[in-house]
Amino acid sequence: xxxxxxxxxxxxxxxxxxxxxxxxxxxxxxxxxxxxxxxxxxxxxxxxxxxxxxxxxxxxxxxxxxxxxxxxxxxxxxxxxxxxxxxxxxxxxxxxxxxxxxxxxxxxxxxxxxxxxxxxxxxxxxxxxxxxxxxxxxxxxxxxxxxxxxxxxxxxxxxxxxxxxxxxxxxxxxxxxxxxxxxxxxxxxxxxxxxxxxxxxxxxxxxxxxxxxxxxxxxxxxxxxxxxxxxxxxxxxxxxxxxxxxxxxxxxxxxxxxxxxxxxxxxxxxxxxxxxxxxxxxxxxxxxxxxxxxxxxxxxxxxxxxxxxxxxxxxxxxxxxxxxxxxxxxxxxxxxxxxxxxxxxxxxxxxxx
Numbered sequence: 456x457x458x459x460x461x462x463x464x465x466x467x468x469x470x471x472x473x474x475x476x477x478x479x480x481x482x483x484x485x486x487x488x489x490x491x492x493x494x495x496x497x498x499x500x501x502x503x504x505x506x507x508x509x510x511x512x513x514x515x516x517x518x519x520x521x522x523x524x525x526x527x528x529x530x531x532x533x534x535x536x537x538x539x540x541x542x543x544x545x546x547x548x549x550x551x552x553x554x555x556x557x558x559x560x561x562x563x564x565x566x567x568x569x570x571x572x573x574x575x576x577x578x579x580x581x582x583x584x585x586x587x588x589x590x591x592x593x594x595x596x597x598x599x600x601x602x603x604x605x606x607x608x609x610x611x612x613x614x615x616x617x618x619x620x621x622x623x624x625x626x627x628x629x630x631x632x633x634x635x636x637x638x639x640x641x642x643x644x645x646x647x648x649x650x651x652x653x654x655x656x657x658x659x660x661x662x663x664x665x666x667x668x669x670x671x672x673x674x675x676x677x678x679x680x681x682x683x684x685x686x687x688x689x690x691x692x693x694x695x696x697x698x699x700x701x702x703x704x705x706x707x708x709x710x711x712x713x714x715x716x717x718x719x720x721x722x723x724x725x726x727x728x729x730x731x732x733x734x735x736x737x738x739x740x741x742x743x744x745x746x747x748x749x750x751x752x753x754x755x756x757x758x759x760x761x762x763x764x765x766x767x768x769x770x771x772x773x774x775x776x777x778x779x780x781x782x783x784x785x786x787x788x789x790x791x792x793x794x795x796x797x798x799x800x801x802x803x804x805x806x807x808x
Contacts, residue, residue, distance in 0.1 A: 458523040459654065462684045463691030466512070466519030470695030473511045478699065478706050481505035485557075504704060507553045509712020512692035513546045519688035532678035533588040534596040535685045537581060538722040542689075544577035545629055546715030553709040574626060574714070582621035585725060586614060592666060594677040597621065602728035604804045605674065621725055628724075628733070629717030631740030634747055634767045636713040639702035641769060641783045645739050645790040646716045647693040650686050652736055652794045653723045656801060657683035660727060663805070672808055675728070682726055689719060702780050732801065738793030739786060743767045 482505050517539055524531055551573065552565040565573070585597035599617050600606035612620060636642035661680040665673035676682075696712075699705045708716075717740070724733035734741050746768035753762040764774035772782045 456658075458527045458529070459658070459680075459683050459687045461526050462519040462523035463654075463687035464519075465522045465691070466515040466688040467691035467695040469515035469518060470512050470692045471698055473515060474508060474696055474699045474706060477508060477511050478505050481507065481706070504707055506557070506707040506709040507550060507711045508696065508700065508706040509546055509549065509708040509710075509715055512689075512696045512708070512712065513543055513715055515692040515695070516685070516688045517543065519691060520685055523684050523688070532681040533590075534678035534726050535681040537585055537596055538682065538685050538719060538726060540584075541577065541581045541625070541722040542715050542719040544581070545574065545625075545718030546711050548573035548577060549633075549710035549712065549714035552714075553711050571626075574629060575622065577718070578622045578625040579618060581625070581722065582618040585621070586617060590677055594666075594675060596677050597725050598675075598728060600728075601730060603731040604801055605728055620730075621721070624724060624730060624733075625718055625721040627744070628721040628737065628740065629714045631737065631744040632717035632720070633710060633713040635740050635743045635769070636708060637767060638769050638773075638779055638783050638786075639704035640697055640700050641786055642713055642716065643693055643697045643700045643708065644783070644787050645737075646720070647690055647697065648787075648790055648794045649720060649733075649736050650689040650693065650723075652798055653727065654683050654686040654690055655798065656727055656729065657686055657723075659802075659805075672805055676726070679727070682723065686723065689716075702783065729801070732797055735800070736794055736797040738797075739790040742789070743769065746771070 520535065520539065521531070548565075548570065552570060555565055582597070586595055586599075589595050597617065598606050599611050599614065600608065601610040601612065601620065632642055632646060635645060657679045660674040660676045661683060662668075663673050664679055665675050696708070700708065720733060720737055720740075724730045729736070744767075746763060747766045750762050750766035753760065763771040765771050769782050769786060773779060
C-alpha cells in the first residue's frame with residue numbers, strides 16, 4: 456500500500472511543478488495549439504495555448520512508478536512495464552501528430568494512415584508481448600479469453616484473434632479519449648476518475664488474488680499490486696495536470712496525452728480481465744465516440760443533414776449556448792456515474808460469487 460500512495464504522490468508533485476515549467480518553455484518556443492475553423496467561435500481565443508502537455512504527465516507517471524519501486528526495493532513486473540510501454544508508445548505517436556501541427560501551423564497533424572499505422576504498431580507489439588512472460592503459476596499478463604469482470608470461459612480466442620481484439624480495444628479507447636479532449640479539463644478529469652477506479656480494482660484483485668488466497672472467487676490476474684501502483688501514479692499525475700488544464704486552460708494535453716491515456720485504459724482492461732467492463736467505466740468516451748459515428752452515418756444516409764449541431768457531442772451543447780464550464784462539469788457527472796456503476800457491478804459480482 457505504501458508504494459501505491461508513494462507513486463501517486465510523487466507523480467502528482469512532478470506534474471504540479473513540471474507543468475508550470477512546461478507552459479513557460481512551450482510558450483517561449485511558440486508551441487501553441489491550432490484551432491479548427493469550423494468549431495465553436497469561443498474556441499478561437501485558445502489559439503496559441505501551449506500544447507503537448509501530455510508529455511509532462513507521461514514522464515511524471517513513469518518516474519512515479521519507478522520511484523515507488525526504488526523506495527520499496529521491489530522489482531518491476533511484466534504487467535506494469537507493458538502498460539507503461541503502451542502508455543508511452545501511444546504518447547509518442549501523439550507527440551509526432553502534435554509536433555507536425557505546430558511545425559506546419561495547421562489543425563491537422565499526421566495523415567490518418569500514418570497515425571493509424573503508428574497506433575497499430577505499438578498496439579500489436581503490446582498484444583504479442585502481453586501473451587508472453589508466464590509467471591511461476593503459468594499466468595501471463597494477457598488472457599486468450601475475452602473478459603467482462605473475469606475471463607468468459609466460452610469466449611476463448613486463437614492467439615492471432617487475441618492480438619486483433621486487443622488492437623481494436625486500444626484503437627477504440629485511444630481515439631475515444633482523443634475525441635473527448637475538446638474542452639478544458641474534460642478528458643483529464645474523466646480519465647482521472649477511471650484510473651482512480653482501476654487503482655481500487657487492482658487493490659481488490661490483489662487482496663483476493665488466486666496466487667495468495669486461492670478460492671472460488673479469487674482473481675486470476677498477474678501482478679495486480681504493481682498494476683495498482685501504475686494506476687495510482689497515473690491518477691496522481693492527472694490530478695497535478697488538471698490544476699493547469701482546468702478552465703481556462705493554461706496548457707492542453709494534445710494528442711500526446713489523449714492517445715496515451717486511451718492506450719493505458721485499454722492496457723488496464725486487458726491486464727485486469729475487465730475488457731468489456733471498461734466500456735462502462737469509460738462510458739463518457741464511449742458516448743462521445745458514438746456521437747461522432749452517429750453524426751457521420753446520419754449525414755451520409757440523409758445526404759447532408761446533421762443529427763447534432765456539431766460532433767463530438769460536447770460541441771453540440773456548446774452550439775446550443777451552454778457555457779464550456781457547465782458542459783465539462785455535467786459531463787464529469789456522467790463519467791462519475793459510469794465509474795460508480797462499473798465499480799458497483801464489479802463488487803456485486805464478487806459478492807454474488
